[in-house]
Amino acid sequence: MKSEPDASRLAAWRSFLEAHARVTSVLEEELEAEKDLPLTWYDVLVQLEESAEHRLRMTDLAGAVLLSKSGLTRLIDRMCGAGLVERAPDPFDRRGTYVILTTAGYDRLQDAAPVHMRGVEEHFARYLSDAETAAIHEGFTRVLEGVQSRLR
Amino acid sequence: MKSEPDASRLAAWRSFLEAHARVTSVLEEELEAEKDLPLTWYDVLVQLEESAEHRLRMTDLAGAVLLSKSGLTRLIDRMCGAGLVERAPDPFDRRGTYVILTTAGYDRLQDAAPVHMRGVEEHFARYLSDAETAAIHEGFTRVLEGVQSRLR
DNA sequence: CTACGATTGTTGCACAGACAACCAGTTGGA
DNA sequence: TCCAACTGGTTGTCTGTGCAACAATCGTAG
Structure with a gap:
């Protein structure tokens, strides 16, 4: 029953941490500079855009972002103040609130997405071989x- | 000249983001619960412990963490208030300040490290094959x- | 049908961190 | 030698986020 990571895994862990910190900060910076959009806002827009009816309950959205x-x-x-999303009551559960993507929000996302995608390509994806990409995806999925199963 | 990541790399990117968020939050939680030490504090202690003379200039430390x-x-x-580190002026550059690990800080780190290491093993390292570990380390190092070279 | 526990979302409060302005000290060129 | 530009660190202020307490609503056991 091992309780500590070996040296190679610790090195991987550290590069993982630093890569995350550096890359996300660059991405945030670029998105903010070019499209005046915080990364958290972008995340919300993406989550809504990918959801059925472009809407999500507060709790679900909170979990997603x-x-x-x-x-x-x-x-x-x-x-809401910026007009990118709006709230609407859930008619079937009057405690609940839906957050809905507005067309302005949708447009804003369409406008910003290329910048973000370019950043992901330029600062992350381009440095990874196909094999490494697969390894990262599979490893992290596991x-x-x-972590998920730990909660239930 | 590609400007967007392909689907597999985007999937890797997403799993990367989510793995980071989930794992660090669990680690933070555990370290806080078991050793009452925020992860930022732990990071500072590690950086100092690994530095010559157990000391670092403010600016360098800021960069490291x-x-x-x-x-x-x-x-x-x-x-400082908690007695884990102390400040000392740099005698050769009177603008500068060293942050120095105290023995209390060193002890606190020795006490907390096993918990953190166990967490890294338990929530991260154990899920990775040797090949994946190598791929992650090499890919992220690149x-x-x-990102580094971008700055200079 | 009622009453109680669980769930949904918002609010008050506190706190960690960023940015910009600042002071003190250093360096290099005229 | 002197002054201007720069560097290292701290401070004032503001913003974003978490926690705990709360109100409203729901669901279910009795």
């Missing part, structure tokens, strides 16, 4: 399953 | 070189 309920409440306040 | 200058000033304020 990894924010606390209160954090999301405030974020959605701001994004890691994720592990 | 990826914090702004002001952010680090406040963090070190708190850690990614990092790319």
